[in-house]
Amino acid sequence: MIHKIVRRPAVDDSHLPAHLSPILKQVYASRGCSDTDCELALANLLRPNTMKDVDVAAAIVADAIAANRAILIMGDFDADGATSTSVCLLALRMMGAQKVDYLIPNRFDYGYGLSPEIVDVAHQKGAELLITVDNGISSIEGVAAAKARGMTVVITDHHLPGQTVPAADAIVNPNQVGCSFASKAIAGVGVAFYLMSALRAELRQRNWYQQQGIAEPNLASLLDIVALGTVADVVSLDTNNRILVDAGLKRVRAGRCRPGITALLEVAKRNTARIVASDFGFAVGPRLNAAGRLDEMALGVETLLCDDIMHARRMASELDGLNAERRDLEADMQQEALKSLEALALDESDLPWGIALYQSDWHQGVIGILASRIKDKYHRPVIAFAEASEGEIKGSARSIKGLHMRDLLELINAKHPGMIIKFGGHAMAAGLSLRAGEFNRFAAAYDEAVRNLLAPEQLTGEIVSDGALLPHQLNMDIARELRNAGPWGQNFAEPLFDGYFRVVQQRIVGERHLKLVLESECGQTMVDAIAFNVDLKTWPDATIQFAHVAYKLDINEYRGNESLQLMVEQIEPR
Incomplete structure (x- = not known):
């Protein structure tokens, strides 16, 4: 389908910092950024105490740790669930919890969420406190079953609640009625991170760390996992989510991330020093998700928890194999679905x-x-x-x-x-x-x-463009500035431009990818471009001399050399 290209209107950007380039100022302003939104400092994160009942939940968990009760994290079988589970497990261990474990339902045996059936499994594992992550807000029967077995239940979730919510001991969900937490788009892993932050403060107030002779943990060490889960769950990148993701990406680039994330980036052939949010979304997230889609998400959780890089690489390789199997399945199903629609x-x-x-x-x-x-x-x-x-x-x-x-x-x-x-x-x-x-x-x-x-x-689908770039603006400096101005993602779209070009060269690479050399209309600039999964009925075609192209500026790295490349979102012959 050829989408209609709609250009964003010019907006006032005078409130933004003067050191930004005119292009970036307009990009930021068109996405509603204030001057403070440009500074993604951790100090600007929303405070945990604005999240309803997070203090109640933190006190319950602190009591369980102090009493050495068995804590079970009940996760979900996607990347958000796996990262949420990992954040809670690692944080609780850093805070001195002795009895902490996790359980993620196999989607094929138990389905989604805290069901009565999975509560039976939790009971067999000796759970005394259940903490749900990325699920639970709709688990009315499951919570009732857990309470009937004498368990304490804390729900952390971000999904929209129904008219009735479970009778848990505490519910932490920014989308529940009466919660004033401003980031309604936060992912499940973000909610889990906020509970752990509140728990750290609660234990500090109780003088717990000094009593136990342990250091108060630096929860910023978990932000690479938080960033991965946030991007993989495709939640809106509001300012708070952008701060979380930006901090996590900086840890990865600095070589201070979990071995499991390093291994997943390696197997996806991504350069950790140059990672951007889309690498989490298109390279790491799908490999992590593959475990829950085709097998047991426990493999994904164990990869994130792993402290040994060699072991992490073995698990990442297994996840890579599952992801390849998932892609094959998906391709077959997509062909069947398209045939069904053609018949319809x-x-x-x-x-x-x-x-x-x-x-x-x-x-x-x-x-x-x-x-x-x-x-x-x-x-x-x-x-x-x-x-x-x-x-x-x-x-x-x-x-x-x-x-x-x-x-x-x-x-x-x-x-x-x-x-x-x-x-x-x-x-x-x-x-x-x-x-x-x-x-x-x-x-x-x-x-x-x-x-x-x-x-x-x-x-009718639309492609929203930030307008045209002049020939002299098609350069590496602007590409770098835009790349570093992220994180870009859902509802904070990566800058995309459109313009008319002369098609100088065109050829198919791989099975369906179109490699191009384009020349600006006035003939001043030539640039490489690539369009993925093109319609082979249209391309390549030597008779096509001009095209309207919607594109993102990208930096292609090959054998240590960098060059400008246009990532084509849509190309329409003219």
């Missing part, structure tokens, strides 16, 4: 507004990625389903701008009570379960609901 409609205009797909042999662990790929291709909200158990299917949903997916599922559930077994999630991503026999009825209700909430023009 003669052309794109006949597609459902809300696309629902189901195939009984699809892999549960990959349907979220599949939904995302189909959403990107057709710019429509997509839910992909796979068989979960006898008679039940699970769906993973991905939305587009302007459609809140969890709220949409709530509307469908209210209109068709009993059709959806359970659901939860965010604005842009959600999950749900149905009985298999309800798929067709749900698909129709889903498409109807999407049509009621969206306007036709919202189904």
Whole structure:
């Protein structure tokens, strides 16, 4: 799909620091930055005491540590869950907890969250205090089961709560009613980090470290893990999240990160000294996620916890193999899904507004990625389903701008009570379960609901551009400045520009990547460019002499040499 290119309007940037270049000042101002947003100092982080009940939760955990009670971290099977689990385990050990362990449900045996079934497993492990990370806000039955077994339960989560919340001993979730914490977009790992920060302060107040003869821990040593989980969970990079991610990236660049993260970057062939947020998002996160998608997320957690680089490299290699298997599965499923859509409609205009797909042999662990790929291709909200158990299917949903997916599922559930077994999630991503026999009825209700909430023009994808660069601005200095001005990510988009170029050279590299040499319209500057996964029906074509290109400035590193390269988001013949 060719997306419409929309240029950001020029905005007032006079409030921003004078030392910034005109290009960067305009980029920052167009993203709503204040002068303080440009300084990503840890001192500017939001205070933990603004998060509702974090002090209550910290006191509960401190009491458990002092009483030497068995603490069990209950994580989720994605990268956010794995990083949240690792942050809590490492922090608790640094603070002197003697009995601390973790448990992450196998998604194929137990499903998501703190279910009564997984509570039984926790009970068998002797858990006395359960701390959920990146889950729990919808686990009403699971919390009740844990309380019935005499466990204390602290929930840390960032997902949106339903009308009823579990009867836990404490809930730490910035999205719960009555929480004044300003960063509603914080990831699960961020919430876990804030609880550990509050716990450190609580133990300091109790004079715990001096009594135990241990040093008060420097929790900044965990920020590389926090940064990884935040980027991998694709949460909005508001100022608070950008501070967390920036601090973590600086640790990695300085060679002060966990051996497991170093090993994952190595296996992904990323230079740790030059790492940016997108390396976490596209290289490390998927390898970590592969464990939870295809196997046991415990492998991902153990990689993050590992202190020995050689052992970490062995586990990172195993995760790399799982990720390769995941990619193959995903590619096969995507081809099947596209064939289904081709059979469904003669052309794109006949597609459902809300696309629902189901195939009984699809892999549960990959349907979220599949939904995302189909959403990107057709710019429509997509839910992909796979068989979960006898008679039940699970769906993973991905939305587009302007459609809140969890709220949409709530509307469908209210209109068709009993059709959806359970659901939860965010604005842009959600999950749900149905009985298999309800798929067709749900698909129709889903498409109807999407049509009621969206306007036709919202189904046309847009590429938002920061405008055109002049030929003399296509240089390494500006590329470096923009690269270092991040972290860029969700809702804080990396600068993207557009312009018209003469196509000097074009050839396919790999299977579907287009390598180009482009010349600015006035003929002053020539630059290398690459476009990934192009339409082979269009490219290469020697008759195409000019193109409208949307691109990001990138620095290509090859054998120690750096050169400017345009990373092409869209290329349209002109």
